[in-house]
Amino acid sequence: SQTIHQWPATLVQPVGSPLSLECTVEGTSNPNLYWYRQAAGRGLQLLFYSVGIGQISSEVPQNLSASRPQDRQFILSSKKLLLSDSGFYLCAWTDQAGGYEQFFGPGTRLTVL
């Protein structure tokens, strides 16, 4: 069966510091991968998605970037965090060859102070 991991679970960072969040998927090959941000009381905002290694599509202009160095690994990064980067970050995957449901990881709670 497939599982998705995210780490760290929680993170508190000062403004201007770098960021690296990691997501890995097990039990599937060549998945589509997604990064979302969920602000308090708001819906999920799609930040990036990837259909393959090295292929990244950005949905909104922002202070963040994404990379996919391996088939089942998706990384969200920033060189200098802003207060507005605080939120709940979720990684999701979907099977390109199967259904269209997206399956989510446990999330990372990021607080920028």
Add this chain to the structure above:
Amino acid sequence: EDQVTQSPEALRLQEGESSSLNCSYTVSGLRGLFWYRQDPGKGPEFLFTLYSAGEEKEKERLKATLTKKESFLHITAPKPEDSATYLCAGREKGGGNKLTFGTGTQLKVEL
């Protein structure tokens, strides 16, 4: 612009009091309507996918239905453990299998 709107924003029910949550969408070329359950501090958990108007799916006390303009999540005889935020999302036409999410309905079921 694709939009998904959920109502009500919050709903408080007594245990056993059935109700429905609404999800209306204006997603061009909709290619699927998805329902998720999200508990506080956790990632959303997939519940249902609906593709065609008239389609219905059930799981325990939950039933999801779809029309040409909206979807309903019916909750029959809810229990306190059904308390959660319920999210719906529309799948857009085009590549990447992208979903547009609503802001959710926060459901609280009380004894």
